[in-house]
Amino acid sequence: MTSKSLPLVDLKADLRSAPKTRVRRGLLIKILRVLTLFFLDTVAIVAAWNLAVLYGTPFDAAWTERPQFIILVIALELGVMLARGLYKPGGDRRNFLGLIKALSLSEIFLLLITFIYEPHSHISRSTFLLFWLFSLLFVCTGRYIFDVSTKIIRKRGAICYPVCLITDDVNQDVHLRFLQKENCYKVLHIDNPKCLDRSNREQTFEYLRSQGIVEAFVSWSAIKNRLYVCWNFQTNGINLRILPPESEINYPKSILGMADEVHCMAIPAPIIAGGDFWVKRCFDLVCGLVLLFLLSPVYVAIAILIKLDSPGPVFFQQNRVGLHSKNFKIWKFRTMVSNAEKLQASLEAKNEIKDGVLFKLKDDPRITKVGKFLRRYSLDELPQIFNVLLGEMSLVGPRPLPTRDVERFDSAHFIRQEVLPGITGLWQVSGRSNIDNFEDAVKLDIQYIENWSLLLDMKILLKTVQVVLHKTGAY
Template identity: 70%
Template sequence: MAIKNISSKSLPVVNLQPDLRSARGTRIQRGLAIRLLRVVTLILLDIISVSLAWKLAVFYGTPLPSPWTQNTSFLLLIITVEIGVIAVKGLYHPGKHRRNYFGLIQAISLSEVLLLLVAFLYEPETYISRSTFLIFWVLSIAFVCLSRLFIDIAIKIVREKGAARCPVFLIADIEEKEEYIKLIEKEKCYIVQGISDYTCLDRCNREATFEYLREQGIVEAFVSWSAIKNRLYVCWHFHSAGIILQILPQKNEVHHPKSVFSMIGEVPCMRIPAPIITGSDFWVKRCFDLFCSIILLILLSPIYLFIAILIKLDSPGPIFFRQNRIGLHCKKFKMWKFRTMVVNAEKLQAELEAKNEIKDGVLFKLKNDPRITRIGKFLRRYSLDELPQLFNVLLGEMSLVGPRPLPLRDVERFQTMHFIRQEVLPGITGLWQVSGRSDIENFEDGVKLDIAYIENWALWLDMKILLKTVRVVLQKTGAY
């Protein structure tokens, strides 16, 4: 079933979820219950296999007085070690991982060596007979591998009859869809529940697409490379919907930081898994922003007062400068700064446009801007003029880290591809600012850094950028 395309000429203001990276509410990953059931079943079968192997080894091996053969608590230790090593090796993961019999042999053999080491260190004078050890090792491998083989055969038979298949959605160009449907169906573990072309990922259609996927209970989405090559940031929509994204065919030079590689038939795919609980990372970020902004406002209040006095003594006009900026989903908000320019600075900008040093003209930057006051130069040099934006963070209009909010004059010159910047909360600092600040003379280079931040976003990346910001500010790199 193909979903209906929705056309819209109204751009760019959209009233969607609070941030591209935040789910609309908290969701559990699609298909999680089935995956958990599969893992629990495999673990139970492995426990039964290991227990049976141990009992038979003790029965048929050379009897020796040892707590290992006489105390059932040691059997729990044996099971824990074996299951733990198998889990660490990733052999409970779906697909080829659970069918990795060579990996199972390695994991079981390693666990046997660990158990021998534990036995020697625990009680070196008490022995386990060699025959018991060897029988247990061979039977553990045989029983675990046979139970996996039995599960694989049973699943294959059920899937051959069209049952126990994962519902997926295909997004591809019309000329590619037949080829991809054959490729997906060849795996016999998916059922294609809907098909659409690349336009369903367009900005105006995106919300309707993901609403449809949620209603249909789609677990995985297959998207052709040609449909997503210029839209890699939409992985956040699949991420926050709890849907696993499969990109096929995979080009060798393309690699998303959150991706793992898998095979669909003989075609390599870039698989971007969904989190178990969506939206949680973003709300941790928001709580971090709130906590830090409150603490910083309290600690920096004497500096605020000192700067306010200097501004008043330096030139006539207000202490703070509140300018309309374009924030999340292109909504206007008032951004706070310490005033660093003369009172009529915005009116004078029209006269200075011809001297703009940004090559493509989207932004306005002038190194020796005559509108800047004496104290303003100092404040800008150390980015102290940005401190009042902590109030914007407190109000939820900005984040500590994110793409910088731009004036309306700059956003009006955006091309469609630039608007991805507006789908996340703007920040006081960002990847652009710690990678050169005002020394970046081409707006496109700055946008690439903003998009790189959005695609690679994680809490640790925010921490890294904040630490780099301190260093950049102290070094006065690219500031004017």
């Protein structure tokens, strides 16, 4: 009885097996970065300890006389910083607040160890205090110099990670700007999701290997139905970073945790709910009163100029749509002729906003001579401080728009009406009148709402002063 042999088939390697055994790409650069940081931190800690011992109150103690103790100091300080993730790539190495916390915590551990090791000896408080201050100064300075040096070198094209971008054609520009903003990647290849199809993926990964690609940025829409390609990236030694959809809302205050072995994003509630907003409101009131007092001579001067330039009232009131789409009267210095609103209908055809939601015209014939000057420096907006004091507006927030513009909103645009409007905002400091597409302006307003904090308000106010002085995009 003869046995039939099975037909030979062309067996491909297991999906999880690498085409060729290799070390993960880009690992050498990462190791060199960590070793450099270790070296800089060690030098900073040794220098801080020696200076502290030199200038601190001298005591005959083992922890200042024995050289072995400095090894303990270095190991403890570096160990705490390592445990707190301060040697990870990206923004972690320049997390100066995290460095201060780590060094302070290691100082407490050091004091505890010293007390246990020599419970009956005197401890030089000045030495430990000086060491803490010097270590903060030297380590943070070293990190700052390292960061600045790295940025300078990367601007010249060195030590950048070669990466590829795989995303839909419509999102390529957005994702490419994101990668260029990071200033540590060199985008060598851009492709659409079809390159990950079963029929194309072998050719794609062969090309990525030949280009020495270290990391691949792939949009979620490109990979959600092709999850098996994750193994291809892994076995080719390429880090895979999945980009969220452009419409995905970013929650900056979220915390990524685990719930029953499942990754779960949590947004914790503050101790006092709504407390930040009331601090913002108090800030608006105090700053509004101070500005009103300081700028009162400017108000008088502008009022006189407006009266001398053209007939009509000094102030101009206009219906605007504010919080919860409720109308209110906005105050401005008059910069146009008295019948400006009646003339707008005849100028609609010249509107420079592409989608037509807003009305903007660079050389608007209705603007007076004094009005051009006031608009150039945004002085016409000063009376809106009255709106801030009345609680109708805030110093920072999405700009309140006329009824004519809000009537042309899509449903997604109304999210900006759920927060208090402002005199200035992220839109105004990100290009002002140079933004010619309302969708781009709405994205900036939504970005402000999602990322809102008192610190962000401060930054926008400072940036507003800079933008106004440079007359950026104003007309």
